[in-house]
Amino acid sequence: MRTRLVMAGLVLLLTPADPARSQAIEPVCPSPHDRTVAITFDDLPYTRAGDAGGQELAAVARATNEAILAGLAVRNVPAIGFVVERRVQALGEIGQALLEPWNTGQFELGNHSANHPDSNTLDVDAFRREVIDGEATIRPMVEKAGRTLRFFRFPYNHLGDTDQRREAFERVLGERGYHLAGSTIDTSDYVFDAAYERALARSDTAMVRRIEDAYIDYSRVEIAYYADLNRKVLGCEPPGILLLHANRINAATIDRILGLFRSTGYRFVSLEEAQAHPAYRQPPRFATKFGPMWGYRWARERDLKVNGSKEEEPPAWVTRYSDPDAPL
Numbered sequence: 001m002r003t004r005l006v007m008a009g010l011v012l013l014l015t016p017a018d019p020a021r022s023q024a025i026e027p028v029c030p031s032p033h034d035r036t037v038a039i040t041f042d043d044l045p046y047t048r049a050g051d052a053g054g055q056e057l058a059a060v061a062r063a064t065n066e067a068i069l070a071g072l073a074v075r076n077v078p079a080i081g082f083v084v085e086r087r088v089q090a091l092g093e094i095g096q097a098l099l100e101p102w103n104t105g106q107f108e109l110g111n112h113s114a115n116h117p118d119s120n121t122l123d124v125d126a127f128r129r130e131v132i133d134g135e136a137t138i139r140p141m142v143e144k145a146g147r148t149l150r151f152f153r154f155p156y157n158h159l160g161d162t163d164q165r166r167e168a169f170e171r172v173l174g175e176r177g178y179h180l181a182g183s184t185i186d187t188s189d190y191v192f193d194a195a196y197e198r199a200l201a202r203s204d205t206a207m208v209r210r211i212e213d214a215y216i217d218y219s220r221v222e223i224a225y226y227a228d229l230n231r232k233v234l235g236c237e238p239p240g241i242l243l244l245h246a247n248r249i250n251a252a253t254i255d256r257i258l259g260l261f262r263s264t265g266y267r268f269v270s271l272e273e274a275q276a277h278p279a280y281r282q283p284p285r286f287a288t289k290f291g292p293m294w295g296y297r298w299a300r301e302r303d304l305k306v307n308g309s310k311e312e313e314p315p316a317w318v319t320r321y322s323d324p325d326a327p328l
């Protein structure tokens with residue numbers, strides 16, 4: 001999270017890539033294909049579990065999961081949910097129960113670490129610990145269902161701030177049988193959700209609606225922006241991977257979010273199917289302390305300059321309102 005806000009600065013720092021490395025990158029558009037997208041959710045079971053308290057937490061977490069899963073099911077959309085073990089524990093008994101439906105049918109569970117640390121601050125052993133401890137609830141669940149735990153997503157999409165650490169982290173994931181989960185579309189849902197939570201807490205219904213509408217409008221812009229970015233960088237549009245969080249604004253708007261894709265001709269696929277595309281054959285190969293979407297990473301690997309400042313920000317009034325200490 002809070003990744004794209006620093007991209008403009010990152011892009012200005014781009015330096016010419018090693019020519020040998022650029023040449024080694026294969027073309028990724030073997031044949032024309034239809035537009036596809038994988039829907040992914042981070043911070044299951046509920047993004048605020050373990051951070052926000054209150055008696056309502058369990059009920060809110062349950063309602064959030066039910067709404068998201070129902071919205072996906074009604075359109076028969078596959079999805080993967082990445083779990084933070086600390087958030088499972090924070091919910092007590094219902095923590096694991098909320099994950100059960102994600103372990104059936106077209107849904108899948110993935111690992112998002114035990115404590116959601118910033119990997120820039122971890123050595124390899126500490127990172128390995130986070131991966132293994134992150135399996136405490138989900139690995140037995142997945143294996144009991146006759147499935148395989150296949151994907152890990154880094155907190156903040158921080159894949160390693162040096163080549164050495166990035167490669168060491170990759171080896172850890174390989175040891176544990178994981179594929180690195182990619183991300184190509186960021187809608188800053190956490191910014192809108194912070195504003196949304198504030199409006200809900202104040203029972204400001206008009207503001208709740210206004211934030212929902214602004215979130216959908218911004219998502220429409222971002223879906224198109226990243227499709228265009230990826231097309232410019234790769235020469236074709238690879239399967240997209242939408243990064244969302246298990247939060248209340250997505251619970252309220254999931255059908256509208258899916259509608260944005262459906263109305264522009266996208267077909268929904270699993271993360272596995274999306275990442276079978278050649279664009280994902282290798283994990284991103286440049287080190288950064290930030291968490292940019294894959295389009296920016298693919299650009300960097302190909303020595304293509306992209307002006308990240310052209311990417312629109314969420315509306316200023318939403319960002320302002322999302323700060324609980326800011327005056328109304």
Ligand SMILES: [Zn+2]
Nearest residue numbers: 042043155156
């Ligand atoms: Zn996360």
